[in-house]
Amino acid sequence: MGTGQDLYKKAKMLIPGGTMLLSKRPEMFLPEKWPSYFSRAKGCQVWDLDDNQYLDMSIMGIGTNILGYGNETVDDEVRRVVSQGNMSTFNCPEEVYLAEKLVELHPWGDMVRLARSGGEANAIAIRIARAASGRDKVAICGYHGWHDWYLSANLGETDGLDGHLLPGLNPGGVPRNLKNTVLPFNYNDIEGLKTLVQNNPDLGVIKMEVSRNMGPENGFLEEVRKLATQNNIVLIFDECTSGFRQTYGGLHKMYGVEPDMCMFGKALGNGYGITAVLGKRSVMEAAQKTFISSTFWTERIGPSAALATLEVMEKTKSWETITQIGTDITKRWADLGKKYDLEINTAGLPALTSFSIVSDNWLKYKTFITQEMLKKGILASNSVYVCTEHKPELVNRYFDELEPIFNTLSACEKGDADISSLLESPVCHGGFKRLN
Incomplete structure (x- = not known):
């Protein structure tokens, strides 16, 4: 130990x-x-x-550090503002500069609220959207945090969130009267979403991830946008995870579909706590009709780190680099699967790539991979x-150590070795x- x-x-x-x-x-x-x-x-x-x-x-810190841990430019800026004071009775000017930058990158948006975590940003967006639409019910697709509004989807007879990231999320402590206020739908199932809208006239918000494990098919995002517009529903894209990984800004820019609101987090501050809710003025002004406020949303480190992170991203075109690296990693997993006769499924954005082996022993295999790679000094x-x-020589080292493990797993699948004993x-x- x-x-x-x-x-x-x-x-x-x-x-x-x-x-x-x-x-x-x-x-x-x-x-x-x-x-x-x-x-x-x-x-x-x-x-x-x-x-x-x-x-x-x-x-990598749950996807917080696109530029790697301890990026000098970002850390130097944080040290500079800390030396000048992180909190004051006054507001920090960086919150205005960051809001201005996010609007510049997303011309459809007009106004921004800042927070420090993804769960907070999601809760802020839902509060504003409900206030703007005047309706309570929310249709969701994807993972949107831990707050009551989201976990209430698991108050029904079945666990509605099981297919949206992790199974078994327990809604203990969530008020029972929130039951049936949040209605999950499946990605790329536009007919299922249309049925939800038709059967719930008090549905005022659609909140979804632009993409997680797969991309949109058959004009899915365009159809969601059209459906929301036709029914005066506020459309929110949760880009806390996907933002700045495949474009300089939200992933929705790649598909040419504009939401009414959007959230950014994780990568925005390269490891420092900062999230943002961006939206159209017609929606965001509804924040004035409710109460959304928190002391530490006004601290200086988060927005300062975000501004420095955005500067480095723009200069290095980081989204292009990580997309190429992730695409290469995904292909090499698939190639290993073919070489060792293992059925491999890959999923996710290129820069958030993952794989699984189709087998009843998958969780044991996953444990074995982590166990053996750790012995080689690799977290995997x-x-x-x-x-x-993630430079080429480091990725090559990773695959050099991973290949013999795949060979062992292949033997287990064929019955020539026992994974449990390993x-x-x-x-x-x-x-x-x-x-x-």
Whole structure:
């Protein structure tokens, strides 16, 4: 047991769920063996509490660091504003400059509200959209955070959110009277969405991810836009995850479909807490008819980091770089699958790419991959959230170590080896589970 594993045992006694973010629970990777905590990070390298160094070919801070950990330009700007003071009775001017920049990048939008987390941005957008439409019900497609409004979709007889990121999300503590206020629909199923709209005249908001695991088909996004317009429904694109990964701005720019509101997060501040809600003036002014306010939405670090991040992105065309790297990684996974006779499915935006092996033993295989790659000094599972620091030699190192693991998994699939006997920890979790 390393220092990190020991500390996590203590954390589970002090912190409900062990960590603040489900996606960072060690049980999602390698139960009882995952290093859990970092001492420092730079580029795409991470050091644990015992000073062991790892190449991060995993989720890169849950996709927060497109420019890599500790980008000098961004960090220098943060240090500069910290030296001048982070909070004051006055507001920081950077919030105006950032709002101006986001509107410049998305001419359909007019106004911006800032927050510090994706869940907050989603909640802000829903509040404003409901106030603007004057209707309560929301149709959703995708993952939109942890707040009551979203988890209420799981208050019905079936878990409506199971297909929208993680299965088993428990709505404990969510008021029962929110039941049937949030109605999930499936991506690329325009007829299903039309039925929801037809059967719910009090539906005032459609909120969806532009793309997560697949792209739009048969003019799906255009049809959603048309449906929203025809029924005076506020259309929100949640780009907290997809923003700035395939275009300089929202992914919707690539498809030429404009929403009424859009949220950005994760990559916007390259690791610093900043999210934004952008919208048309006709919708955003509804914020004046409700109450949305928070002390730390006014701190200076977040918007300053975002402005510096956007500057570096624009200068380096980071979205082009990470898209190319991710496309290459995805192809090489598929090639390995063919070479070792494993049925591989790939999914996600190129810069948020993932794979799975079609097998009843998939979670065991996933655990084994993490286990063996960790021994080689690489953080790896079945997803790579790409950053500009994933240089070719590092990607080559990753695949050099991954290939013999695929060979072993192929033997397991053929019955020539037993995956259960190869595991040195419990099997990783595949969804939300209560920790003892």
